[in-house]
Amino acid sequence: MSLSSKSIAIxxxxxxxxxxxxxxxxxxxxxxxGAKVHTMNVEHVDWDVLDQADAIIFGCPTYMGSLTSALxxxxxxxxxxxxxxxxxxxxxxxxTNGGGxxxxxxxxxxxxxxxxxxxxxxxxxxxLMPTGRGIDDLNRMSSFLGLMxxxxxxxxxxxxxxxxxxxxxxxxxxxxxxxxxxx
Numbered sequence: 001m002s003l004s005s006k007s008i009a010i011x012x013x014x015x016x017x018x019x020x021x022x023x024x025x026x027x028x029x030x031x032x033x034g035a036k037v038h039t040m041n042v043e044h045v046d047w048d049v050l051d052q053a054d055a056i057i058f059g060c061p062t063y064m065g066s067l068t069s070a071l072x073x074x075x076x077x078x079x080x081x082x083x084x085x086x087x088x089x090x091x092x093x094x095x096t097n098g099g100g101x102x103x104x105x106x107x108x109x110x111x112x113x114x115x116x117x118x119x120x121x122x123x124x125x126x127x128l129m130p131t132g133r134g135i136d137d138l139n140r141m142s143s144f145l146g147l148m149x150x151x152x153x154x155x156x157x158x159x160x161x162x163x164x165x166x167x168x169x170x171x172x173x174x175x176x177x178x179x180x181x182x183x
Contacts, residue, residue: 029172065104088120095147135161
């Protein structure tokens, strides 16, 4: 199968737009390698698209060291698919955005990972070595379980910073290439 026949869905929650911006940059990366990409907010889920996708990337902000309630509700609403094993064998990945450099983002990625494992999905992380700790550097937060980005308490037009957005593009490309490796 060619990469153009692969489909990747990005489902996210983004109350202020910062996480949606990260999702769009992940989608750019997926598009660069030729896979079809579908992005959707958890408030407007297309379950058929998710069921047909070769991979699903899940994302939300980190709030109080946890998922947002909207992403958790989406997870609970997927229970019929869990019971039917509808997503078993699909590739899964996760991302989170928060105001702090840490803010317990790892806990959110672990929660998303566990959700994917409950569905029998295969996990794809972020195997990108950090290039530094500045705002223009790739994987500046040294996350390997999934993508972590950071937004200052500022308008979505100016944050997350360039390096985080370029890491999101890299993450999208990498995830699409992993889907292509699957048989």
